[in-house]
Amino acid sequence: MKTEDLKNIKDYKYGFTTDVENIRSPKGLSEETIKFISKIKNEPKWMLEWRLKAFNRLKVLKEPNWQKPKYPKINYQDLYYYSAPKSASEKPKSLDEIDPKILETYKKLGIPLDEQKRLNGIAVDAVFDSVSVATTFKDELTKKGIIFCSISEAIQKHPDLVKKYLGSVIPISDHYFATLNSAVFTDGSFVYIPPNTKCPMELSTYFRINASETGQFERTLIIADKGSYVSYLEGCTAPMRDENQLHAANVELVALDDAEIKYSTVQNWYPGDEKGVGGIYNFVTKRGACRGKNSKISWTQVETGSAITWKYPSCILQGDNSIGEFYSIAITNNFQKADTGTKMIHLGKNTKSKIISKGISAGNADNMYRGLVEIKNKAINSRNYTQCDSLLMGNKCGAHTIPYIKNNNATSTIEHEATTTKINEDQLYYCNQRGLDQEEAVSLIVNGFCKEVLQQLPMEFAVEAQKLVAISLEGSVG
Amino acid sequence: MLNIKNLQATIDNKHILKGLNLNIKPGEVHAIMGPNGSGKSTLANVLSGKNGYEIKGDIKYNGESLSELSTEERAQKGIFLAFQYPLEIPGVNTNNFLRTSLNSVRKAQGEKELDALTFLKLIKEKASELGIDEKFLSRQLNVGFSGGEKKKNEILQMKLLQPKLSILDETDSGLDIDALRIVADGVNSYKSKKNAFLIITHYQRLLDYIKPDYVHVLSDGKIIKTGNADLGIQLEKTGYSKIV
Numbered sequence: 001m002k003t004e005d006l007k008n009i010k011d012y013k014y015g016f017t018t019d020v021e022n023i024r025s026p027k028g029l030s031e032e033t034i035k036f037i038s039k040i041k042n043e044p045k046w047m048l049e050w051r052l053k054a055f056n057r058l059k060v061l062k063e064p065n066w067q068k069p070k071y072p073k074i075n076y077q078d079l080y081y082y083s084a085p086k087s088a089s090e091k092p093k094s095l096d097e098i099d100p101k102i103l104e105t106y107k108k109l110g111i112p113l114d115e116q117k118r119l120n121g122i123a124v125d126a127v128f129d130s131v132s133v134a135t136t137f138k139d140e141l142t143k144k145g146i147i148f149c150s151i152s153e154a155i156q157k158h159p160d161l162v163k164k165y166l167g168s169v170i171p172i173s174d175h176y177f178a179t180l181n182s183a184v185f186t187d188g189s190f191v192y193i194p195p196n197t198k199c200p201m202e203l204s205t206y207f208r209i210n211a212s213e214t215g216q217f218e219r220t221l222i223i224a225d226k227g228s229y230v231s232y233l234e235g236c237t238a239p240m241r242d243e244n245q246l247h248a249a250n251v252e253l254v255a256l257d258d259a260e261i262k263y264s265t266v267q268n269w270y271p272g273d274e275k276g277v278g279g280i281y282n283f284v285t286k287r288g289a290c291r292g293k294n295s296k297i298s299w300t301q302v303e304t305g306s307a308i309t310w311k312y313p314s315c316i317l318q319g320d321n322s323i324g325e326f327y328s329i330a331i332t333n334n335f336q337k338a339d340t341g342t343k344m345i346h347l348g349k350n351t352k353s354k355i356i357s358k359g360i361s362a363g364n365a366d367n368m369y370r371g372l373v374e375i376k377n378k379a380i381n382s383r384n385y386t387q388c389d390s391l392l393m394g395n396k397c398g399a400h401t402i403p404y405i406k407n408n409n410a411t412s413t414i415e416h417e418a419t420t421t422k423i424n425e426d427q428l429y430y431c432n433q434r435g436l437d438q439e440e441a442v443s444l445i446v447n448g449f450c451k452e453v454l455q456q457l458p459m460e461f462a463v464e465a466q467k468l469v470a471i472s473l474e475g476s477v478g
Numbered sequence: 479m480l481n482i483k484n485l486q487a488t489i490d491n492k493h494i495l496k497g498l499n500l501n502i503k504p505g506e507v508h509a510i511m512g513p514n515g516s517g518k519s520t521l522a523n524v525l526s527g528k529n530g531y532e533i534k535g536d537i538k539y540n541g542e543s544l545s546e547l548s549t550e551e552r553a554q555k556g557i558f559l560a561f562q563y564p565l566e567i568p569g570v571n572t573n574n575f576l577r578t579s580l581n582s583v584r585k586a587q588g589e590k591e592l593d594a595l596t597f598l599k600l601i602k603e604k605a606s607e608l609g610i611d612e613k614f615l616s617r618q619l620n621v622g623f624s625g626g627e628k629k630k631n632e633i634l635q636m637k638l639l640q641p642k643l644s645i646l647d648e649t650d651s652g653l654d655i656d657a658l659r660i661v662a663d664g665v666n667s668y669k670s671k672k673n674a675f676l677i678i679t680h681y682q683r684l685l686d687y688i689k690p691d692y693v694h695v696l697s698d699g700k701i702i703k704t705g706n707a708d709l710g711i712q713l714e715k716t717g718y719s720k721i722v
Contacts, residue, residue: 425529430565432549433526433558434575434635435582444578448569448618 025082031055034183037082041152041186044159054172054182061176068368068400069308069337071281074246081184081217140200147192148203151219154190161192165223169252169289169316177248178285185219185250193228193259202458204233218249224259226292231262233461245270247306249284257292257319262300264457265313266465268472269305276335276364279307286313290322290351298325299342300456302465304472307336312370314343317351317379324353327453329465331472332365332397341371341402346379346412355386358450361397362476372404375412382412390420391449393442393476443470479504479674480525480643485535486699487517487524494520496699497535502643505671509685509710510678512696513718518678519562521696522647525676526559527552539643554586558641560632562648567619572631575619576601576638583639604637608664626657633664644668645676650684662687682714695721 025036034055038048063074141148147158154162172182193199224230247269253261263286272279282305288297299313309332315324326342344353359367373384390399401418423445431441447454447466454462454469480502487495494517502508512518524531527549537544544552567575581591592600602612610630620628629649636644649661665675665688677688685693685707693709694701695718703709703721713721 424565427565427567429528429549430561430567431579433553433561434579435550435553435586435639436578437548437550437582440578440582444570444575445567448567451569 024080027080028077029055029079029081029180029184033081037184037186040082041155043152043155046159046163047155050167050172051183054179055184057173058176058179058183061173061179063176067310067339069310069339069366071308074281076180079246082186144197144200145194146197146199147190149190151185151188151190151221154221158190158192161223162190162221165252165254166219166221167252169254169287170250170285174285177283178250181217181219181248181250181285185217188218188220188249189222189232190220191222191230191232193224193230195225196227197225198228199230202231202233202461204235216245216247216249218247218251220249220251221254222252222261222263223254224256224261224295226256227258228256229260229262231458232264233458234263234265235268235461235464245280247280247282247284249286251284251286251313253286253288253297255288255290255292255295255297255319255322258294259292260296260298261288262298263288263313264300264461266302266457266461266468267305267309268468270307271305271334271336272307274334274363276307279336280305282306282309282311284311286311287316288314288324289316290319290324290348292322293319293348294321295319296323296325298323298327298456300327300453301329301340302453302457302468303328303330303338303340304468306338309336309338309340311340312342312372314345315353316345316347317353317382318347319351320348321350322348323351326353326355326357326371327456328357329360329450329453329469330358330367330369331360331469332362332367333472333476334363334365336363336365337368338366339368339370341369343372344374344384345372346375346382346384349378349380349382351379351382353382353384355384355388356452357386357388358453359388359390359399360393360446360449360473361390361399362393362473364396366398366400368400368402370402370404372406373414373416374404374406375408375414377408380409380411382409384412384414386414386416388416388418389449390418391446392420392422393473439470439474442473442476446470446473479540480676481536481538483536483538485521485524485537486533487520488532489520489530494699495524498696498700500694500701502674502676504642504674506692507669507675507677507688507690509690509693510676510696510701511680511693511710511713511718514680516696517699518696519647522559522562522645522676522678525552525643525645526557550582551586553639553641554583556640556642558636558639558644560629560636560644560646560649562651564620564623564628564632566621566623568621570619572617572619573598573601573615576615576635579635580638601634601638604634607637607667608634609660610634625652626654629653629657629661630664633661637664637668640668640673642673643676644673645678647678648680649677650679650681658684659687682710685710697721 025033034051038051170178172179191203222232253263255261269280269282290297297315303309313326317324324344330338330340332338342355355371357369359369361367369388375382388401392399399420403416405414407414427445428441431444446469454465457465482498482500485495485498510518524533577597584591601615608630650658690707693705695703
C-alpha cells in the first residue's frame with residue numbers, strides 16, 4: 001500500500017472494503033439483467049412484469065440535468081446491477097453462519113449486531129451490498145403484528161401489501177432515476193405497522209456499498225396503517241474507492257388516517273478525497289404520502305457524505321389536517337456538492353408543513369437548498385413555515401437558496417425565512433479564549449447552528465450525528 | 479507572573495502599542511486607564527492571543543514566552559479575558575459551553591474531566607455566589623442576554639476556570655450600579671495571593687469597589703504614568719488631558 005493510500009484511509013474513518021466473493025448480474029442495463037435479478041430473487045411473475053414496465057418506460061425518459069451540480073455522463077451499460085455476498089445465497093439462519101468478514105465490517109462500523117442491540121432497543125435490517133444478511137428482533141415485532149423485513153421477503157410473503165403500495169407514492173414513470181430504480185432495485189426494507197399499533201422500538205437499517213462498480217438501487221416501503229406510529233432510522237457509510245458510484249434509492253412512505261411516520265437519515269457515503277476525486281453520487285427519491293386524515297410524516301436528514309447529494313424528501317399532504325415536516329442538515333466540504341431540499345404539496349384542508357433547513361459549506365463546496373411549497377386550491381386554511389439557514393466557512397464555498405412557492409388559495413399562509421452567515425472569527429476567538437481548540441470550537445458553533453434539526457433525531461442517533469458533523473468539518477477552518 | 483518588555487503591536491498597518499512595559503506579580507491588581515484609542519483593548523487582545531496582530535517585543539508569562547502559544551494554550555495555562563463584548567453563540571447551551579470550556583482547561587492541566595452531574599453541582603454553586611439564576615444556565619450562550627447578564631456570565635466563567643491572570647476588558651462599561659457591585663464582588667471574592675488581575679477601564683467607579691495596587695495610564699501605545707490607587711481618583715477629577 002502506498003503512503004498516499006494510507007493517508008486516505010486515515011482521513012476517511014469508514015473507508016475500507018471487505019473481500020467477499022460476489023455473484024454478479026450480467027454487466028449493463030437490459031431486459032436480460034432485469035430477468036436475472038428477478039430470477040435470482042425468485043420473484044413472482046407480477047413483480048418481473050412491474051420491473052419490465054418500468055424498464056420500457058425508462059427507454060423514453062431522459063436523465064434530468066436541471067440540477068446545479070453537474071457530473072460526468074454515467075455509462076449505464078458499464079455498471080453491474082446486482083451483486084450479492086456469496087454466502088447469502090445459502091440463507092444464513094443465525095449470525096454464526098454469516099461470513100465473518102461481513103461481521104467484521106459491521107464491527108468496524110459499530111453496527112451492534114449482538115445483544116447490545118437488544119439493550120439499545122434497535123432492530124437492524126442490515127443491507128450488505130444488495131442482499132439483507134441479517135434481520136433481528138423480528139420475533140418481538142411479529143408479536144405486535146409488525147412486519148419488518150427485506151423488500152425481497154415482503155414480495156414473497158406479503159404480496160398483497162406490496163402490490164397495493166409499491167409505486168403508489170413514486171409511480172414507476174415518475175422520473176429517470178426513480179424509474180431506473182423500479183426496474184432494477186435489488187433490496188431494501190419493508191415495514192408495515194398494523195392499525196392502532198405503536199412500534200415499540202426504533203427500526204434501523206444500515207446500507208453499505210461494497211462491491212466495486214455496483215450501482216446500488218435500494219427500495220424501501222413503509223406503511224403506517226390507521227392510528228399507528230413508527231420511527232425509522234437509516235444510516236449510511238461506504239468504503240472508500242476511486243470510481244464514482246451511483247446510488248439511486250427510492251423510499252416510499254404511506255401514512256393512513258391518524259398515523260405518524262418519523263423517518264431519520266444520517267448519510268455518510270464516501271465523499272471523494274480532498275481534491276474531489278471519487279465519491280458517491282447520491283440521487284435518491286424519497287417521498288411520503290399523508291394519505292389519511294390527521295396523518296403526519298416527518299423527515300429528518302443529516303447529509304454529510306457523497307460527492308453529490310441530490311434529493312428532496314417530500315410530503316404529499318392528501319388527508320385533511322395532515323402534517324408534513326422536513327428537518328435537514330446538509331454539510332459539504334472540500335469539493336462536495338449538494339442540491340437538496342423538499343417538496344410539500346398541500347392537497348387536503350387544514351394541512352400544515354414545516355421546513356427547517358441548515359446548509360453548511362466549507363472548502364470548495366457548493367450547497368443548494370431547493371424547495372417547493374405548493375398549496376392547491378382545495379387545501380383551504382393550510383400553512384407552511386420555511387426557514388433556510390446557510391453557514392459558510394472560508395471564502396471559496398457557496399450557498400444558494402431557491403424556494404419555489406405556489407399558493408392557490410386565499411385562506412392559506414406561507415412563510416419563508418432565510419439567512420446566510422459566515423462562521424464568525426470572533427466567536428472562534430471567544431471559544432479559543434475559553435480553552436477550546438479550533439476543532440472543538442467549530443464543532444460547538446456548528447452543532448449550535450444545527451441544533452433545531454439535531455434535536456429531532458432519536459437520542460442515540462443524535463449523539464452519532466453530532467460527532468459526524470464535527471468529523472465532516474475537521475480541518476476546514478484556520 | 480507577567481513581564482512585558484517593549485511591546486509593539488500593529489494591525490492593518492496601524493501602529494497601536496509603541497513600546498509598552500509592564501510587570502505583574504501574583505496577588506497584584508493592576509488597573510490600566512486611558513483615553514479612547516490609547517491601545518487598552520489591543521493590549522488585552524495581544525495578551526490573550528487574538529489573531530491579526532503583528533507583534534514585536536517580549537511577553538513572558540511565568541517565564542514562558544507567550545508568542546509561541548496559541549490562544550487556547552494561553553487560556554489553558556491560566557490566562558483569562560473577560561470580553562468587553564461577550565459573543566453570542568446561538569444554539570449552544572450555556573451550561574454545555576461552560577462544561578466544555580472547563581474540561582478543556584482541566585484536560586490540558588492534566589486533571590480529570592468532570593462528568594455532567596459533578597459539573598452541574600459546581601456551576602450551580604458558583605452561580606449562586608454571583609446571584610445568577612439557574613435558569614440562565616440553560617439559555618443559549620449570551621443570546622438575548624442583557625449587557626449586565628453578559629458581564630456577569632464572564633465573571634462566572636472566570637470563577638469557574640480559576641485563571642492565574644484575569645484580564646477584565648472594560649467589564650464595567652454598560653453596567654448599572656447593582657451589576658457593577660456584583661461583578662466587583664465576584665472579582666474580590668476570587669482575589670488571592672496566587673492570582674493577579676489586569677483591569678482595563680475608563681472610569682474610576684469600578685476601582686471604588688476593586689482596589690488596585692497599581693494604576694497605569696496608557697496613552698498612545700505607552701504607559702506614561704504609574705501610581706497607586708490615588709492616581710485613579712486624581713484622574714477622575716482632572717481628566718486625562720492634564721497628564722497626556
